[in-house]
Amino acid sequence: MVRTEHAFQLIRKELVEEFDQPKGGETSPAADSSPSLNREEVIKLLSIFESRLSFLLLQSIKLLSSTKKKTSNNIEEDGLLKSNKQIYSQLLRATANKSASLLERIDVIIHLLGQLAHGGSGVSSGAVQ
Secondary structure, eight states: OGGGHHHHHHHHHHHHHHHHSOSSSOOOHHHHHSOOOOHHHHHHHHHHHHHHHHHHHHHHHHHHHHHHHHSOOOHHHHHHHHHHHHHHHHHHHHHHOTTOOHHHHHHHHHHHHHHHHTTTTTOOTTSOO
16 A cells, blocks of 8 residues: 555645646646546545555554564564554544545645655654644
8 A cells, every 4th residue: 555655646746736727717738638637536535545544554553462462572563563553543533634625635645655655754643734
């Protein structure tokens, strides 16, 4: 799932371009040639992705917690468990925020995927609004 970060960045770029486009019907030739995003489809797929990511993080936390009880303390696993818990917490808070725009939701996902890709480095409780 971490490999999807680039796809979310492309979707974000399309949303920003759509938002920044002049409203008066003036469109550049580049804007005419690129297909516009189907917002409803993006929202639906984003919701599915968020729920799958949440499920995988929870399963990872459960697995790491159960192995922690059975084995001696492994510093690397402890760090991974802590970062997964923080990322999971941030994801739950973000998905609970029903007033968040599509762009804000995508920004959160990009941020969390970046944290997962880097092993949770830079994780802080206030990193995501």
